[in-house]
Amino acid sequence: MVFPKFHPDSCALIKQYLTPALFGQLAPLETRTGFTLGAAIQSGIKNPDSHIGIYAGDAQSYNLFSPILDPIIHAYHAVEETFEHKPGLDQILLAPLDPDKAFILSARVRVARNLKGFSFPCHITHQNRSQVESLVSEAVQSLPRDLKGGYLPFKGLAPSQIQDLLARKLAFPKGDRFQDAAGINRDFPDSRGIFASNDKKFMIWVNEEDHLRIISMESSSDICGVFNRLRLGLDHLSHRLEFAFDKKYGFLTSCPTNIGTAMRAGVHIRLRKLEKNHKLLKSLVNRYQLQIRGTGGEKTSIDKGIFDISNKQRLGISETRIIKNLHTGVAAIIEAEKNL
Ligand code: ARG
Numbered sequence: 540m541v542f543p544k545f546h547p548d549s550c551a552l553i554k555q556y557l558t559p560a561l562f563g564q565l566a567p568l569e570t571r572t573g574f575t576l577g578a579a580i581q582s583g584i585k586n587p588d589s590h591i592g593i594y595a596g597d598a599q600s601y602n603l604f605s606p607i608l609d610p611i612i613h614a615y616h617a618v619e620e621t622f623e624h625k626p627g628l629d630q631i632l633l634a635p636l637d638p639d640k641a642f643i644l645s646a647r648v649r650v651a652r653n654l655k656g657f658s659f660p661c662h663i664t665h666q667n668r669s670q671v672e673s674l675v676s677e678a679v680q681s682l683p684r685d686l687k688g689g690y691l692p693f694k695g696l697a698p699s700q701i702q703d704l705l706a707r708k709l710a711f712p713k714g715d716r717f718q719d720a721a722g723i724n725r726d727f728p729d730s731r732g733i734f735a736s737n738d739k740k741f742m743i744w745v746n747e748e749d750h751l752r753i754i755s756m757e758s759s760s761d762i763c764g765v766f767n768r769l770r771l772g773l774d775h776l777s778h779r780l781e782f783a784f785d786k787k788y789g790f791l792t793s794c795p796t797n798i799g800t801a802m803r804a805g806v807h808i809r810l811r812k813l814e815k816n817h818k819l820l821k822s823l824v825n826r827y828q829l830q831i832r833g834t835g836g837e838k839t840s841i842d843k844g845i846f847d848i849s850n851k852q853r854l855g856i857s858e859t860r861i862i863k864n865l866h867t868g869v870a871a872i873i874e875a876e877k878n879l
Contacts, residue, residue: 627857805849
């Protein structure tokens with residue numbers, strides 16, 4: 540096995556941490572489902588602008604390839620070398636963030652989950668992916684009244700129908716080139732679909748980057764209400780589905796950036812003044828351990844002064860703490876915007 544050739548311009552963590560000695564040690568290994576380091580780093584080799592450049596093909600990948608994954612996780616999540624997942628999903632009640640509806644357009648919390656016993660999306664077989672879809676579409680039938688809704692499979696939909704659903708945020712597109720190189724897009728849109736509650740405030744993306752992306756959102760600033768709805772849904776689903784979990788790594792996800800709580804909680808917020816004072820906004824975001832994205836999703840740019848602001852930490856911090864920190868940080872950002 541030859542040592543992989545990373546692009547000379549690549550700054551990916553996989554390139555920084557994969558030494559020839561580590562490669563020699565790990566390249567001959569295979570997980571029980573046949574996943575290898577060679578497959579795990581394909582996306583990082585093909586995409587020189589990768590930040591991480593490695594995906595997990597199954598739960599066992601995290602243990603078998605820990606000599607390369609642990610230093611990457613340590614660096615990305617800025618956790619101690621002896622990092623450990625910290626659970627804590629308590630009901631939260633906090634003061635309203637933006638009672639006058641002057642800044643916040645919407646709030647959203649999502650968690651990623653994979654089913655125990657199945658390979659993750661970059662490595663799963665066609666048949667197992669379809670089983671995952673069946674298990675999830677059965678499990679959602681037991682959701683409580685407020686979360687009731689329907690599962691819509693994408694298979695068989697005309698491209699124009701998918702376009703229409705995408706515009707209404709009731710579908711997710713085929714994954715980006717990072718996911719493509721990792722093998723996550725195979726057979727799209729087979730066995731992909733979305734469960735949406737009748738009020739469209741609770742959704743589950745099935746077989747996107749992870750088996751499940753469980754999402755709670757609404758057009759308000761009520762981040763606690765959104766989080767509490769997610770807790771309710773998760774609680775019901777975890778009686779029907781067993782999720783891939785590890786005491787040290789937390790919830791196991793395709794991408795090592797998502798492990799731990801696997802949670803991203805954020806708001807879409809209009810900041811007309813801070814938009815012109817980027818330095819101040821950046822310093823606030825860093826102080827409260829938040830991150831900025833465009834509202835079109837990951838790796839999109841800011842449009843019309845509307846920012847997506849969400850938590851940066853997911854590992855070694857509880858879900859409840861993430862929401863509390865987000866609340867404190869966003870309140871401080873709103874205060875700064877008002878004072879400008
Ligand atoms: N593999 C990509 C990279 O290394 C994505 C990383 C995080 N994003 C994600 N959707 N998992 O940059």
